[in-house]
Amino acid sequence: MFRQAMIFAAGRGERLRPLTDTTPKPLLPVAGKPLIEWHLERLADAGIRDVVVNTSHLADRFPAALGDGARWGLAIHYRPEGSEPLETGGGMLNALPLLGEAPFVLVNGDVWSDYALSSLPALTDDWAHLVLVPPPAHGGDGDFRLEAGRVHGDGAPRLTYAGIGVFRAALFDGWREALAGDAGAARTPPRFRLAPLLRRAMQLNRIGGECYTGRWFDIGTPERLAEAEAAITA
Numbered sequence: 001m002f003r004q005a006m007i008f009a010a011g012r013g014e015r016l017r018p019l020t021d022t023t024p025k026p027l028l029p030v031a032g033k034p035l036i037e038w039h040l041e042r043l044a045d046a047g048i049r050d051v052v053v054n055t056s057h058l059a060d061r062f063p064a065a066l067g068d069g070a071r072w073g074l075a076i077h078y079r080p081e082g083s084e085p086l087e088t089g090g091g092m093l094n095a096l097p098l099l100g101e102a103p104f105v106l107v108n109g110d111v112w113s114d115y116a117l118s119s120l121p122a123l124t125d126d127w128a129h130l131v132l133v134p135p136p137a138h139g140g141d142g143d144f145r146l147e148a149g150r151v152h153g154d155g156a157p158r159l160t161y162a163g164i165g166v167f168r169a170a171l172f173d174g175w176r177e178a179l180a181g182d183a184g185a186a187r188t189p190p191r192f193r194l195a196p197l198l199r200r201a202m203q204l205n206r207i208g209g210e211c212y213t214g215r216w217f218d219i220g221t222p223e224r225l226a227e228a229e230a231a232i233t234a
Contacts, residue, residue: 001046001047001118001120001122002046002047002048002102002103002104002105002120002166003047003048003049003050003102004048004049004050004051004052004099004100004102004104004105005043005048005050005051005052005104005105005106005107006051006052006053006054006092006095006099006104006105006106006107006167007026007036007039007040007051007052007053007054007106007107007108007109008054008088008091008106008107008108008109008110008163009024009025009026009036009053009054009055009062009109010054010055010056010057010059010081010085010086010091011025011056011057011085011109011110012056012057012085013025013057013110015220015221016028016219016220016221016222016225019222019225020057022058023058023061024055024057024058024059024061024062025109025110025219026039026062026109026110027061027062027065028219028225030112030219030225030228030229030232031228031229031232031233032233034065035109035110035112035219036053036062036066036109037066038112039107039109040066040069040072040074040076041072042116042117043072043074043105043107043117044072044073044074045117045118046105046116046117046118046120047118048074048105048117049073049074049075050074050075050077050098051069051074051075051076051077052076052077052078052079052095052098052099053066053076053077053078053079053109054078054079054080054081054085054086054091054094054095055078055079055080055081056080056081056082056083056084056085056086057085059078059080059081062078063078077098079091079094079095079098081094081189084191085191086189086190086191086192087184087191087192087193087194088193088194088195089175089179089185089190089192089193089194089195089196089197090184090185090189090190090191090192092106092167092172092194093172093175093190094189096169096172099169100169101168101169102168103122103123103166103167103168104166104167104168105117105120105164105165105166106163106164106165106166106167107163107164108163108164110163110218110219110220111162111163111164111216111217111218111219112215112216112217112219112228112232113162113164113212113214113215113216113217114214114215114216115131115162115164115212115214115216117164120164120165120166121166121208122166123166123168123208125206126168126206126207126208127167127168127170127171127201127206127207128165128166128167128168128171128198128201128206128207128208129165129166129207129208129209129210130144130151130161130162130164130165130198130207130208130209130210131161131162131164131165131209131210131212132144132146132151132159132160132161132162132209132210132211132212133159133160133162133211133212133213133216134159134160134211134213135158135159135160136160136218138218138220138224141156141158142157142158142159142160143158143159143160143161144158144159144161144202144209145157145158145159146159146209146210146211149208149209149210150205150207150208150209151202151207151208151209152202153198153199153202153203159211162212162216163218164212165209171197171198171201171206172197175197178196178197178200179192179196179197182196215231215232217231217232
């Protein structure tokens with residue numbers, strides 16, 4: 001269904017230091033293989049053929065570890081962002097020339113899940129479809145409200161964005177006006193978070209979603225990395 005995907009891999013991984021001082025977070029091993037390889041395998045199984053990987057911290061480690069993606073039947077396109085990551089919004093905007101206008105799959109490089117990417121729905125009028133999960137113990141009150149398959153920025157109960165979804169370039173239409181006053185968005189290249197654009201689209205009823213209750217881990221700290229390792233191995 002989808003031929004292209006993006007993996008967010010540019011983050012510094014401050015909370016995982018000192019592990020991330022020498023290894024980018026998505027390349028940390030989880031249950032026998034680098035975390036990003038789990039994503040590449042599942043993307044290939046879902047029929048994806050082209051994957052854009054944005055990089056910043058220790059950017060040279062990714063091509064050295066993953067090559068061109070041929071071993072998974074993929075073509076990996078690296079999108080360097082320089083020494084300072086462009087955040088989620090700026091990173092996706094920077095990658096759009098490689099992703100084009102068709103909907104694409106997005107996976108955060110610092111999560112692990114057994115969610116079947118092949119079950120992600122096609123987009124019609126929506127600008128994105130988000131996979132949400134029950135808030136983990138460390139995740140506060142969650143991010144968004146889900147009601148009848150629509151995602152809302154206000155109200156309760158709230159779910160946590162899983163870092164998995166389908167997006168299209170239309171989400172960025174008029175992004176400069178939507179982010180007026182954001183100093184990072186005025187920089188060259190722009191550096192801003194994706195959440196404000198998602199919330200704008202939610203107000204326009206352009207964001208669909210689902211709640212996934214299977215296995216999902218946010219690999220954000222050494223303790224959570226160890227927890228995921230133990231659970232996946234078991």
